[in-house]
Amino acid sequence: MISTLVLLLIAGHETTVNLITNGWLTLQRHPEVLQRLRSEPRFAIRLVEELLRYEPSVHILPFRSAISDIEVGGTTIRMGHPIAVLLASGNRDPQCFPHADRFDPDRTDNVHLSFAGGIHYCLGAPLARLEAQLALTQLARRLRNPRLLADPPPYRPSPILRGPVHLAVAYDSVEPA
């Protein structure tokens, strides 16, 4: 019970915080994309998918184990052996994504792994997408002249969840909603 609650807290809160923070950091580093978000209402949809691919909140799914012998890419993983799934690495697979290290919100066929896959596909994916789309759009539209105070920001040391400890942003004023 306690471990389920801990999982829900982390999965439901911290991942989205990191998605929004990593997203804003990426937007500040790509001012032309930030400008586009201000003027194109539907742009947030594709933008968030590319942010999910390029800067995912969850980099590694550790503590898995094979429930039977499985073969992946010519290697057999024996039943019971531990597995760590490197989602963020899969998201930069050059065989799946041309110019994988380039941040490109116009990317089509963006089959990223950031919500994992199969029957345990992230339960909160629709909520996370909506939160990130709304939050980033509002920040882009309402903050006048936003700029990073530290780039790169300080990161938490976790190899699993990726995100800054905090992201300090200065701005001139806030537009009304």
Next chain:
Amino acid sequence: MRVVVDLTKCEGYAQCAFLAPEAFRMVGDEALLFDPAPSAELGEKVLRAAAACPVQALQVDLADLPVPPPAETVVAATDDRLRREGRIVVAGLWKAAT
């Protein structure tokens, strides 16, 4: 607006049904009922649904082209356009295998 679902890709994740329930609906666990010509007001929801598909099985054409009537026959309930005019696809491989 026209919507096409690639049934060789669709695996029944149902993300589209969460994001645009007016245009996409799961029938049981394995079949997706969808509207091939959703109304223009649903544009944003349908785009969200297409972007969220984990296997990118949805193609959306926003150009307002004439749409041929669907060939499939679906039993229509009164006032249920999706049931009357929708198309159904059976979700693919991993569902079938599990």
